[in-house]
Amino acid sequence: MLTPPPLSLYVHIPWCVRKCPYCDFNSHENKTGGALPFQAYVDALLADLDFDLPLVWGRTVHSVFFGGGTPSLMPPEFIERFLQGASARLRFAPGCEITLETNPGTAEHGRFELYRAAGVNRLSFGIQSFDDGCLQRLGRIHDSAEAEAAVKLAQDAGLDNLNLDLMYALPQQSLAMAERDLERAFALQPAHVSHYQLTLEPNTLFAARPPSGIPDEDNSWDMQEHCQALLSAAGYGQYEVSAYARPGRQCTHNLNYWRYGDYLGIGAGAHGKLTLGAEQAVLRRWKHKHPATFLAHAGSDAALGGDERIPSERRPFEFMLNALRLVEGFSVAEFEARTGLALAAIEAPLQAAYTAGWLDRTGERIRPTELGRRFTNDVVALFLDD
Template identity: 85%
Template structure:
């Protein structure tokens, strides 16, 4: 191992775990709120817990600026703007937010209310990510979503009217009962809203979900899903969106800074129930992964103390090549070998054999210091990454 491990950019991930209804395909740490009719979520208590959690983790990142903040869930837009505002004020008093810091809030169209978006903007949120999934009402019902296509379009327009111009729309394809023509119509309706960013990803049956236990009828087969993907990629490119990650497309200068930091093997503090973080400890030449207790009740009781930490794991040097490739090979731009050394603390010679195998298979290509996945390699990302698994 070399001693070249350097600290990369830092992000902050904030998990807000509650949702109105758990979707049958969702494997995120989300919990339906069962507080009873008329009762509110414990907003104040949860913000207090988040700030205590952040305070406890601060020694890991003293003096480092935060370049992006991302509120994920669950359904973060269940939290009224005043609580997002209170958290951001508390966080910015404890951390240095870099100029132009990207602050994203995930939003469910079914929880959007007139007037809220202006207040989110006032709190400091400057990017919204809408979990739309489809503009086809039949598909939305089969996915268990709480909104319909009319509500989805109305929510996006409300946000635009409130002054948001940095918007992402999440769309899924290869849905139960979906044809190629239906997937194309979803994109056309998305294009009509002119978002700055599109996430377009295939429905997968994740373990421990309702769909995994009881798969829905009519999911397109692998060949049909590939046909939809290729056709839709061409449509998105024709509308001027840059394909920069497996499932992400952006207008110029509108890539998601937060997700890019993940994919470039950057650092991030993770606070909130079930949140995961990754922090490079430069003085110790170590990489730490830390996660918090998943269940909101346990998290609320323990946040801000050692008992609130679900686990700590130091990433052994032999695991770092796989972890690094698992992220960077999702990017169309690939990675530089100098960056590999800086972010893993390992010499490039240690992965020469694996890289050569990927070059020989036609999965990766090299130009100078930069290594990129080929078109073939992007189709077989899992196989490429598997080359870097530790023995």
């Protein structure tokens, strides 16, 4: 039987200063450099939330995540207005984690105090690298000095729950350069580090025109293993494929995704996933991607990009696609509650994974092995419904 899991709220801010050549997210350059319609966009976000509210009556929100785009382009007063409106419509859990993705190139002195006053209690900085050459090749709008200054400004403002995003296997990056990136990150003492490999996603500039000097598979794997050891030695425990945290500082919002939890997706191009207990159904819903279309139709059916009820035979794949990214894996009870299926429904692929040495079961908990974490895509593919 499907049991509604914890609920999160994802809020998409679609604008950025400049589209990065590796980015495949729904982000739109502010090409004119003029004022963005934040007042109207907050109105649209609240209308969008009102439209989705009947799907989550009575449920508590455990985390809020402002993603993008570049959410830190939105001034604090608009973040505050949205949060006030959202908390008037939904019950926020005590100590609700509220994250704002932040581009160091948009940080301004004094603004972090205002974001904190607005209710933001966690920042995720898109650093990517502390090497100025790498940053230029990635098309970032900040340099390493601006990155360090932005993090210190946030800390001075009393925000200590900080994530730093770093990438490795960058164009013309060596193992020593990847190590120096982590050393500079450690010096800033963040609570959390996201460390992930550059990938050439379809429909990006890098996919159409790959940059030179990208490390090959063997060198990329060497970087990953070496950096994992450095992160562990510095006190950052790996709890997901690319996520490392100090004790007690794992990201509540992302953990909910990976545990196949529920989330409302609000804003242009936002995706949501909801468990409908009365219908015993899992619903995926997404909104129109273009900001102008979303602004024109928010709060109505016309703002929907689509709705889909996930058939029961596809739920094991969706569940594993998330849960097998976690070092902790999942419990039998979690699988059955989140998918509405008995574990027996996936006995054959589970046995294949045990035999290959990709998964291990201890009591009621099933975890990916070290080998399984290296071949996550292969493990997950076992659970595809043919």
